[in-house]
Structures are given as C-alpha cells and as structure tokens.
Amino acid sequence: MNMSVTTMSHNAFASNDVLESLSTSILILDSALRVCYINTATEILFEISQRQAENIPLQTLLPGERKLFKSLERVVSTGQALIEREVHLFLPASGEVLVDCSIKMLDVDDSYVILELALLDYQQRITRDENLHTQQQVVRGLAHEIKNPLGGLRGAAQLLERQLDSEDLKEYTRIIITEADRLQNLMNRMLGPNQQPEKRHTNIHEILQHVRQLVDIEVDERLRFKIDYDPSIPELYADFDQLIQIFLNIVRNAVQAMHGVGLIILRTRIQRNITIEKQYYKLGVLVEIEDNGPGIPESLQDSLFYPLVTGRADGTGLGLYLVQNLVQRNGGTVSCSSKPGQTIFSVTFPLEFARER
Numbered sequence: 001m002n003m004s005v006t007t008m009s010h011n012a013f014a015s016n017d018v019l020e021s022l023s024t025s026i027l028i029l030d031s032a033l034r035v036c037y038i039n040t041a042t043e044i045l046f047e048i049s050q051r052q053a054e055n056i057p058l059q060t061l062l063p064g065e066r067k068l069f070k071s072l073e074r075v076v077s078t079g080q081a082l083i084e085r086e087v088h089l090f091l092p093a094s095g096e097v098l099v100d101c102s103i104k105m106l107d108v109d110d111s112y113v114i115l116e117l118a119l120l121d122y123q124q125r126i127t128r129d130e131n132l133h134t135q136q137q138v139v140r141g142l143a144h145e146i147k148n149p150l151g152g153l154r155g156a157a158q159l160l161e162r163q164l165d166s167e168d169l170k171e172y173t174r175i176i177i178t179e180a181d182r183l184q185n186l187m188n189r190m191l192g193p194n195q196q197p198e199k200r201h202t203n204i205h206e207i208l209q210h211v212r213q214l215v216d217i218e219v220d221e222r223l224r225f226k227i228d229y230d231p232s233i234p235e236l237y238a239d240f241d242q243l244i245q246i247f248l249n250i251v252r253n254a255v256q257a258m259h260g261v262g263l264i265i266l267r268t269r270i271q272r273n274i275t276i277e278k279q280y281y282k283l284g285v286l287v288e289i290e291d292n293g294p295g296i297p298e299s300l301q302d303s304l305f306y307p308l309v310t311g312r313a314d315g316t317g318l319g320l321y322l323v324q325n326l327v328q329r330n331g332g333t334v335s336c337s338s339k340p341g342q343t344i345f346s347v348t349f350p351l352e353f354a355r356e357r
Contacts, residue, residue, distance in 0.1 A: 025117040033058045075103045154180040197239035211247045228267040238330040258293035265290040281350040289345045296338040
C-alpha cells in the first residue's frame with residue numbers, strides 16, 4: 001500500500017468519532033499487517049502517536065508475538081472473524097498486559113484488518129465497582145433500619161433512668177445510653193455525609209498541598225513526601241472539603257501502615273478516554289498516593305473499600321469506605337494496587353461533563 005492510500009484511509013478512520021471515543025484499543029491494518037490507523041486508546045496503551053505508528057509493521061509494535069500474528073494471518077487468508085480470550089501480550093512501553101482480542105476483516109476500498117484489544121483489568125475494575133456499589137446500597141439500607149430502633153432504645157433507657165433511685169441501677173442505664181450513642185455514631189459514619197457536594201472549580205494541587213501540611217504536623221522527619229505533579233492539569237469541578245477528606249484519609253492510612261517511617265509520593269497525571277460508572281469522558285485527572293510501606297494483605301485487597309474491613313486491630317474499617325463514598329459523590333472512581341514495598345491508591349475524576357457512548 002502506498003503512502004497516499006494509507007494517508008487517505010487514516011483520514012477516513014480518524015474522522016470517525018466512535019472509534020476515537022472507544023476505551024478499547026483499535027488498530028486497523030492493511031493486508032500486509034502494516035498500521036493504517038490507531039485510535040486514542042491505542043496511542044495511550046502503546047505510548048506511540050498515530051503519526052509514529054503509521055505504515056510500520058505491527059510486528060514492530062508487538063515484537064515476538066507469534067501466536068497473535070498466526071491468528072491475524074489466518075483471518076486475512078480465510079476472511080473469518082476470530083476472538084481470543086485472555087491473551088498475554090508484551091508491550092515494550094509498559095510490559096505484559098492481559099487482553100481479549102477480536103480480529104476481523106473490513107472491506108472498504110481495499111481489504112483491512114481490524115484488531116481490537118480489550119484490557120481485562122479494565123473490565124474487572126468495572127465489575128468490581130458495580131459489585132461495590134451494590135454492597136454500599138445494602139449497607140446504607142441496613143444502617144437506616146438499625147438507626148430507628150437505636151433511637152427508641154436510647155429513649156427508653158432515659159425514661160427508665162428517671163424512675164430509678166439507685167445510683168447503681170442508673171449506672172446500667174447510662175451504659176445502655178452510651179452504647180446506643182456509639183452505635184448511632186457508627187451508623188452515621190456508615191451512611192456517610194448527608195449533604196450533597198458543594199462543587200466548585202478547584203485546584204487539585206492546592207488540595208494535595210493542604211493535606212500534606214495537615215499530615216506534616218502529625219509526623220516527624222522520618223516520614224518524607226515526594227511531589228510529582230503535572231502542572232498542566234486544569235481545575236477540577238468538585239467539593240473542596242470532601243476532596244480534602246478523601247486524600248487525608250488515604251494519606252493517614254499510609255502513615256499508619258508505615259508507623260510514620262517511610263516515603264509517600266503524591267502524583268498527578270492527565271488521563272484520556274476514561275469510563276466512570278458507564279459514562280465516557282474524554283479527559284480526566286488521575287491522583288496517585290504511593291507509599292513504600294509493608295503493603296496490604298492480599299486477602300483484604302478485593303474487599304478493601306467495603307465497610308468494617310480493616311487490617312488494624314484498632315481500626316473501624318470505615319475510613320476507606322468513606323473514601324469510596326465521597327469519591328463517588330464527586331463523580332470519580334478509586335482503586336488500589338499493593339505489594340510489599342509499594343502501595344498505590346489511584347483516584348480518577350473527570351475534567352468535563354459526561355458524554356454519551
């Protein structure tokens with residue numbers, strides 16, 4: 001295929017907003033398996049631009065992937081579409097990834113091959129978020145149901161206390177009242193804040209610097225902060241106070257996990273083509289809180305944001321549950337990856353209003 005045909009096909013594909021808005025990676029190849037077009041998601045995955053990728057052999061982008069190339073050649077020769085699940089690909093830019101592959105022919109003015117790569121960790125995150133959202137709704141409903149009888153229990157204990165003359169007996173009613181108040185407070189924390197977010201345009205770096213100053217007061221020189229900010233990030237439309245609470249909880253968790261000794265990295269980056277709660281956004285901001293502590297036990301990682309889940313003997317298990325709740329109220333998503341020596345909490349917020357897929 002000569003360059004003029006390649007350029008013409010690229011312009012035709014690139015003008016398709018649907019391809020550009022997909023969160024899956026799309027590569028359109030000619031019959032010789034040379035790149036004619038890649039969408040934005042592919043540019044991010046391979047860390048290469050359309051201009052750099054154009055007209056180069058796919059094998060340059062995926063060196064050594066013999067099994068995938070045999071599948072591509074089979075589709076070219078037979079014309080029959082092919083889907084392969086859980087394929088391990090090695091990307092020179094980012095290492096090994098696990099994907100589902102879809103390969104099929106596209107006949108326009110010439111024969112083209114469409115290769116679609118769907119990252120499985122993305123799909124798993126969507127499923128986890130949906131499960132977590134369901135879990136939260138159940139817990140909130142349960143907390144509401146518990147609050148009502150607790151109020152009645154406390155009121156009955158107060159009335160009984162007024163009828164008692166013995167201080168020894170009154171001590172028992174005071175215990176009932178105290179425990180009812182404690183459980184009421186626990187239920188309120190499980191329900192999260194009642195007020196809706198008061199959103200305004202906010203500088204994410206101002207929030208992170210404020211959190212750092214608050215934590216600096218509580219620790220000594222054995223805990224260090226490293227700043228890795230992207231200064232090009234525009235203002236975020238969110239609740240200033242709630243974002244401070246989100247990142248303060250995460251950073252304090254890291255400090256407690258490290259017993260106040262270690263390194264915490266505050267990092268911000270622009271993200272493109274993100275999906276949050278089934279809504280597509282062209283632009284978002286990623287905030288990462290990374291620490292070099294002992295890591296989170298593997299047994300807790302899948303249920304980390306569930307209420308009453310904690311790895312500390314004195315913990316309530318509500319800190320990260322509250323984080324998840326506040327992140328969702330501000331239109332974002334939160335996740336965590338952890339291994340000994342490196343734990344990263346990733347919080348993503350959109351930088352624009354939702355678009356229809």
